[in-house]
Amino acid sequence: MHELSISENILYIVENEAHKHNLKRIKEIKIKTGEISDIIPENLEYCFEIISKGTVAEGAKIIVEKLPIKILCLDCGKEFTIKKKNLQCPECNSKNLKIIGGNEFFIESMEAE
Amino acid sequence: MEIKVLRNIFESNIKQSDELKKIFKNKGTYVVNIMGSPGAGKTSVIVELIKKLKDELKIGVIEADCEGKIDAEKINSLGIPVVQLNSGGACHIEAASVDKAMNNFENWAFDLILIENIGNLVCPSDFEIGEDLRMVVLSIPEGDDKVAKYPKMFYTCDVMVISKFDVKDYFNYNMQRVLTDVQRVNPKMEVFPVSCTTGYGIDKLSKFIKDKIFEKKLS
Numbered sequence: 001m002h003e004l005s006i007s008e009n010i011l012y013i014v015e016n017e018a019h020k021h022n023l024k025r026i027k028e029i030k031i032k033t034g035e036i037s038d039i040i041p042e043n044l045e046y047c048f049e050i051i052s053k054g055t056v057a058e059g060a061k062i063i064v065e066k067l068p069i070k071i072l073c074l075d076c077g078k079e080f081t082i083k084k085k086n087l088q089c090p091e092c093n094s095k096n097l098k099i100i101g102g103n104e105f106f107i108e109s110m111e112a113e
Numbered sequence: 114m115e116i117k118v119l120r121n122i123f124e125s126n127i128k129q130s131d132e133l134k135k136i137f138k139n140k141g142t143y144v145v146n147i148m149g150s151p152g153a154g155k156t157s158v159i160v161e162l163i164k165k166l167k168d169e170l171k172i173g174v175i176e177a178d179c180e181g182k183i184d185a186e187k188i189n190s191l192g193i194p195v196v197q198l199n200s201g202g203a204c205h206i207e208a209a210s211v212d213k214a215m216n217n218f219e220n221w222a223f224d225l226i227l228i229e230n231i232g233n234l235v236c237p238s239d240f241e242i243g244e245d246l247r248m249v250v251l252s253i254p255e256g257d258d259k260v261a262k263y264p265k266m267f268y269t270c271d272v273m274v275i276s277k278f279d280v281k282d283y284f285n286y287n288m289q290r291v292l293t294d295v296q297r298v299n300p301k302m303e304v305f306p307v308s309c310t311t312g313y314g315i316d317k318l319s320k321f322i323k324d325k326i327f328e329k330k331l332s
Binding site: 005097 | 114115116117118119120121122123124125126203204205207235236238239265268296297298299300
């Protein structure tokens with residue numbers, strides 16, 4: 001349960017961006033996270049609600065979009081989207097893989113006043 | 114009004130971890146982040162590594178726990194400089210905590226720093242703390258299903274130590290299941306079965322770390 005620490009990081013970035021763009025109120029924060037991450041969106045929303053009280057992001061809605069795990073098979077050269085953390089090439093069963101997507105965790109955008 | 118942000122949520126931790134990596138590289142210091150459940154045997158593995166390596170290498174230890182300094186006292190009794198970090202309930206340590214801990218070592222010149230993370234198989238997996246090697250300690254009594262249940266920890270680590278290996282036969286432990294699950298989530302992971310009671314496997318693990326230290330010094 002490290003959503004609290006993650007919420008603090010999100011708030012830090014949001015406050016920083018709000019200051020940069022001279023924003024009065026943040027209404028919505030869009031987050032993209034890869035399937036490899038174990039973030040639970042409900043926990044994140046709950047924690048963020050608590051720590052954002054009295055800040056420019058108080059009451060902001062957190063929207064989390066999950067991105068799939070993408071692998072490149074270094075043996076057959078094909079790219080795949082795979083099920084959670086099952087690191088095996090669906091085509092040739094090779095385990096000689098490179099993960100090229102699914103470990104992202106960033107703030108995409110915010111809706112502000 | 115929509116504002117594009119595109120900033121990594123872990124950006125401040127990543128930045129601090131990269132800064133620590135530069136400092137450790139300049140000083141020729143190899144750093145191991147040791148993770149695992151409470152009671153997995155992380156401190157015992159650290160103690161055994163110290164016993165094997167302390168005559169050849171300068172070692173420092175950072176011990177992180179929610180409260181108290183029980184482990185730091187154990188390490189200190191071996192004559193090794195140690196800093197105890199208390200997270201006060203937080204479930205992991207971050208690069209900033211390591212930076213703070215390093216300020217407590219005066220004029221340090223370590224070959225090896227062992228960092229014991231908070232006992233937890235989930236949260237520490239998300240935070241790099243300036244380390245070269247990520248090690249997860251999993252003990253026999255915890256059961257052979259942990260890799261399947263907590264894949265991210267095993268996916269983000271380089272090395273798995275299976276501790277308390279001397280009691281394997283009392284726990285109906287299916288070693289093949291663990292190895293198959295490791296192959297599934299992290300085919301590159303190195304696995305070291307050890308027993309801190311009998312000393313089984315400690316030589317092999319110590320040698321592995323010693324080789325890594327010299328590799329880093331040569332690079």
